[in-house]
Amino acid sequence: MSNRVEVRFSGSGGQGIILAGVILAEAAAIYDDKNAVQSQSYGPEARGGASKAEVIISEGEIDYPKATNIDILLALTQVSCDKYSSDLKPGGILIVDPQEVKKVPKGEFTVYSVPIFQVAGEKIGRRIVGNIVALGAVVGLTGVVSRKAIEEAVLSRVPRGTEELNLKALQAGLEEAERLKAK
Amino acid sequence: MTPRAEGEKKGRDVRLMQGNEACAEGALAAGCRFFAGYPITPSSEIAEVLSLYLPRVGGNFIQMEDEIASIAAVIGASIAGVKSMTATSGPGFSLKQENIGFACMAEIPCVIIDVMRSGPSTGHPTGPSQADLMQTRWGTHGDHPMIVLVPSSVREVFSETIRAFNLAERFRTPVILLMDEILAHMREKVVIPDPAEYSVVDRLSPGGPKDKYLPYANDRDVSPLAAFGEGYRFHITGLYHDETGFPTGLPEQVRCQAERLIGKIERGAEEIRNVEQIVPEDQQGSLDTVVVAFGSTARAANHAVKEAWQRGKNVGFFRPVTIWPFPIRELGEFCRGVRRIIVPELSFGQLAGEVRKWIEPSSRLVPLNRVDALPISPEEILDRILEVD
Numbered sequence: 033m034s035n036r037v038e039v040r041f042s043g044s045g046g047q048g049i050i051l052a053g054v055i056l057a058e059a060a061a062i063y064d065d066k067n068a069v070q071s072q073s074y075g076p077e078a079r080g081g082a083s084k085a086e087v088i089i090s091e092g093e094i095d096y097p098k099a100t101n102i103d104i105l106l107a108l109t110q111v112s113c114d115k116y117s118s119d120l121k122p123g124g125i126l127i128v129d130p131q132e133v134k135k136v137p138k139g140e141f142t143v144y145s146v147p148i149f150q151v152a153g154e155k156i157g158r159r160i161v162g163n164i165v166a167l168g169a170v171v172g173l174t175g176v177v178s179r180k181a182i183e184e185a186v187l188s189r190v191p192r193g194t195e196e197l198n199l200k201a202l203q204a205g206l207e208e209a210e211r212l213k214a215k
Numbered sequence: 216m217t218p219r220a221e222g223e224k225k226g227r228d229v230r231l232m233q234g235n236e237a238c239a240e241g242a243l244a245a246g247c248r249f250f251a252g253y254p255i256t257p258s259s260e261i262a263e264v265l266s267l268y269l270p271r272v273g274g275n276f277i278q279m280e281d282e283i284a285s286i287a288a289v290i291g292a293s294i295a296g297v298k299s300m301t302a303t304s305g306p307g308f309s310l311k312q313e314n315i316g317f318a319c320m321a322e323i324p325c326v327i328i329d330v331m332r333s334g335p336s337t338g339h340p341t342g343p344s345q346a347d348l349m350q351t352r353w354g355t356h357g358d359h360p361m362i363v364l365v366p367s368s369v370r371e372v373f374s375e376t377i378r379a380f381n382l383a384e385r386f387r388t389p390v391i392l393l394m395d396e397i398l399a400h401m402r403e404k405v406v407i408p409d410p411a412e413y414s415v416v417d418r419l420s421p422g423g424p425k426d427k428y429l430p431y432a433n434d435r436d437v438s439p440l441a442a443f444g445e446g447y448r449f450h451i452t453g454l455y456h457d458e459t460g461f462p463t464g465l466p467e468q469v470r471c472q473a474e475r476l477i478g479k480i481e482r483g484a485e486e487i488r489n490v491e492q493i494v495p496e497d498q499q500g501s502l503d504t505v506v507v508a509f510g511s512t513a514r515a516a517n518h519a520v521k522e523a524w525q526r527g528k529n530v531g532f533f534r535p536v537t538i539w540p541f542p543i544r545e546l547g548e549f550c551r552g553v554r555r556i557i558v559p560e561l562s563f564g565q566l567a568g569e570v571r572k573w574i575e576p577s578s579r580l581v582p583l584n585r586v587d588a589l590p591i592s593p594e595e596i597l598d599r600i601l602e603v604d
Contacts, residue, residue, distance in 0.1 A: 054402060058231045061404035068231065070402040096518040096593050097401050097511070 035091045037176055038099040041166070042084040042116040043108030048163030052106075053085025055167060055185045056177065060089040063181035069097040082112040089176060104174050106166055107133055108148065125174055127166075144173055146208050152201060161201035164190075168205020173212065228407035234372045234398040235260035235302075237405055238328055239268070241376025242300055246415055247326070248274035249299040251288035253281050253307060256340045257396040258330035261302040282307035286314040286327065293318075293325045294451065296442025298380055302328035305347055306337055308354070315389050316355030317453045319476065322431070324383035324418055324440070326376070327391045330399045333561070333588045342588025343396035345510055346562035348569075351391045352539050358473060360480035362390045362487055363539040367513045369403035374413065375536065381416035382487060386479055387437050393538070395561065397511035397590055421447060429458045433471050436479035480540060489536040490545045493517070495524045501552040502531040504600060507570055508559050509535050512591050516559055519596035530600055543573050550574050557599050559583035559591045 039056065043049045050072045057070035072085040086099040101121045106128075107113035113133045120126060122140040130145040146169045152162040164186060171182045183202065190198045232240070239261050242250075250265045262278070269276045275292075279285040285301045292299040303311065308329045318325055329351065333344035351363045362382050366375040376392055383390040419439035421428050428447045432438045441447035450460035455469045463469065480487070494502065504523075508516035513534045520532040533549050535542050550556055556578050558567040567582040574580065583599055585591045 054231070057402055061231045062229050065229075067404055069404075070231065071397070071400065094403075095514045095521070097397065097403070097514060098590060098592070100592055100594070 036094065037089045037104070038102045039087040039089070039104045039106075039170070039176060040084055040099050040102050040116060040119070041087075041106045041108075041170075042082060042112035043106075044081065044112065045083045047083075047108050048160070049083050049108070050085045051189065052163040052167050053087050055164075055189050056170070056182070057087045057089075058189065059171075059177040059181040059185035060087070063184045064177050066091055067094050069094045071097055082109065082115045084112065084116055104170065104176060106170055108162070108166065110134060113137065127169060127173060129166075144169075144209075144212050146205070146212065148205070148208075151204050151208060155204050156197065156201050158197065158201075161198060164198050164201035165205040165208070168202040168207075169209050170205075172206040172209020179206065230405055230407065231402045232369055232373075232405050233260055233400055233402050234366075234369050234394055235330070235400070236264050237369045237373040238302070238376050238392065238394070238399075239264035240407065241373040242326070242380065243268055243272065244373070244410065244413070244415075245298065245377040245380035246417070247298045247300050247380060248272065249276075249289065249292040249297045250274075250301065251277045251279050251285040251292070251299070252301045252303065253279055253285050255282075255304045255307050257332055257399045258302045258304050258328060260399070261328060261330075282310040283314065286311040286318075286325075289325050289327075290314060290318050290321075290323050293323050294443050296445070298324070298326075298384070300326035300328065300380075302330070304330050304332045304340075305334075305344075305350075308347060308350065312350075312354040312356075315391075316357065316359060318389040319355065319359040319361070320453050320455075321451045322387040322437075322440070322476075323389070323451075324380075324387050325389050326379045326383055327389060328376075329391060329393050331393065331395045331561075333586070339588045341396065343511065343590055344561045344586075344588065345395055345512060346565060346586075347393065348538065348560075348562065348565040351393055358477060360386075360388055360477055361539045362386065362388060362480065362537070363393055364390065364489075365393050365509045365535060365538045367398065367510050367534065367536075369398070369401065370405050371536070372398065373405060373407070377413055377415065378489075381414070384416045384418040385437070386483055386487075387418065387440055388480070393510070395510050395512075430460050431456060431458050431472065433458055433475065436475060436482060484540045487537055487540060488542050488545065490542045491532075491534040491536060492545070492549055493520065493532040495529060495531075498529065498531075500529075502550075503529040503553070504555045504557060505531045505533055505550050505553050506557045506559065506596060506600070507533045507535075507546070507566065509538060509566065512559050512561060515591050515593045516596050518593035519600060522593065522597050523600045526601070528600060541569055541573070546570065546573050550578060553578050555579045555581060557581045557583060557596065559585075559596050559599075561585055561591065 061068035421439040454462040
C-alpha cells in the first residue's frame with residue numbers, strides 16, 4: 033500500500049476540476065500503465081459551491097477508492113481549500129492559486145503558489161484552460177505521472193481543434209513548476 | 216464518455232470507465248440488444264451509453280414514459296427473443312416490482328440494474344446506500360426465485376453484467392445486478408477482455424414439432440423458450456399455469472409449478488454462487504474475526520483487513536459476489552469457530568440480519584451501520600476490528 037498516491041483537486045463548479053481528475057487518472061491508468069481510480073463529489077455542491085475530484089494512483093491493486101490521507105492537494109478557491117485541506121498528510125504537497133487562496137492553511141506540508149488563472153488568462157489568453165495549466169503544474173511539481181502520459185491524456189480528452197491551445201496550457205503549467213522548483 | 220480508440224492504439228483495449236459505463240459495455244458484450252428505461256440518478260449513464268451504442272449494433276433503445284412501462288417493454292422484447300434489460304434506482308425499482316414478479320412467474324429472462332441511492336421514497340438521489348438488499352430478494356410478492364449479483368469494482372461490473380445475462384438465459388428468470396452510487400460513478404481502469412475470453416450463454420430454442428411445444432414442461436427445470444412470432448403457439452400468464460402455459464387452479468399443477476420455480480434456482484445454486492474469501496497468508500488455526508461486506512463497502516473492508524494483518528490480527532474477509540441465492544454453505548464454512556463477525560454496510564443491518572441466520576450461535580455479530588449517505592471508511596472498520604471486547 034506504500035506506493036498508493038492520493039490526489040485531490042478542489043475548486044468551484046465550472047473550473048474543470050473533474051475533467052482534470054479524469055485526465056490525470058487516464059494518464060496514470062492508460063498511458064503510464066498503473067492502476068487508477070477517480071471519483072468526484074457529486075450533487076448540487078458540484079455546481080457552484082466547493083467541488084472536488086479525487087484520484088488514487090498505485091502500482092498495485094487499489095482497494096478503498098476514496099482519498100483519506102492525501103499526498104497532493106490542489107486548491108483553486110478559498111472555500112475549497114478550507115473545506116478539503118484537513119486530510120492532507122504530513123509531508124504532503126499543497127498547490128494553491130494565490131489570487132484565489134489568500135489564507136493558506138498551516139501544517140507540515142509543502143505549499144506551492146502557482147498563479148494558475150493568471151497564467152491561463154495572460155499567457156494563453158483563455159482562462160478556461162486553467163484546469164490544464166493546473167495539471168501541468170501538478171505533474172511538474174510532483175511527477176505523479178510522466179510528462180508523456182499527461183500529454184497524451186490531455187490530447188485524447190480535449191475537443192478537436194483545441195489540441196494546440198491545451199498543449200500550450202499544459203506546457204505553461206509545467207514551466208511554472210520548473211520556475212518554482214528552481215527557487 | 217470513454218474515448219474508445221485510445222487504448223486500442225496500444226493493442227490492448229484499456230479504458231478508464233465509470234461503473235455505469237462498464238455495465239452498459241458488459242450488456243453489449245453479453246448480447247443485449249434492447250434497453251427500455253426511464254433515466255434516474257445514479258443510474259442514468261447506463262441509459263446514456265446504451266442510447267448511443269445499441270443502434271450501432273442493430274439494437275433498440277427506448278426511453279419509456281415511466282419505470283413500469285420500461286420493465287414491461289423489456290419483458291416483451293425478451294419474449295420476442297431479444298436479450299433485454301433496464302436500469303433504475305430505488306424509486307424506479309419499487310415501481311418495477313410487480314412486473315419482476317411476472318417475469319419470475321412466466322419465466323422470461325431479463326436483466327434489471329438497480330443502482331442504490333439512499334433512503335425510502337426519493338431519498339437522497341446522489342448519496343450512496345446499500346439498503347435495497349432485501350428489496351432485491353423480496354420486493355415482489357409471493358414465493359419466487361431470485362438471482363442477485365453485487366460487484367465491487369468497475370472491472371467486476373463488466374464481467375458480472377455478462378454473467379447476469381448468462382444466468383438469466385440459462386435459468387429463464389430475471390436477474391438483478393445491484394450497484395451503489397460510489398461504484399456506479401467512480402472511474403477505474405478496465406482492460407476490456409477479448410470476446411474469446413468470456414462465454415456468452417443463449418436460451419435454449421425449442422426443436423421438435425411446433426404443435427407439441429411445452430414452454431413449461433414439468434419433467435425438467437428449464438424448458439426451451441420459443442420467440443413469439445416463430446410459429447410456436449403458447450400462452451404466457453402471471454397466473455399459475457400448466458405445461459402449455461394456460462392458467463390452472465388444479466392443486467397438483469399449482470404445486471408442480473411452484474416447486475419447480477423455486478427448485479430450479481436451488482438446484483442450480485452451486486452454479487450461480489460466487490464469493491471472494493481472503494485469509495492472512497500465514498494463517499494458523501481458525502480465524503478470530505471475519506469481516507463480511509459487499510459492493511463498495513467491501514473495498515473499505517478489504518483495506519481495513521489488510522491493515523489489521525500488519526498489526527498481527529487473525530482476520531478474514533468474506534465477500535458475496537452473488538448475494539441471492541445467499542452463500543449459506545460458503546459463509547458457514549468460512550466462519551466456523553470464528554469468535555466475532557463484523558458486518559459493515561450502508562443500511563441499518565440488512566446484510567447483518569441475513570448473516571446472523573447462517574453463523575454459529577457462539578459467534579458474536581457486530582454490525583457497523585452508516586446511513587448518512589457517506590461511505591464507511593477503512594478506519595471505521597479497522598477501529599471495530601481492533602476494539603477490545
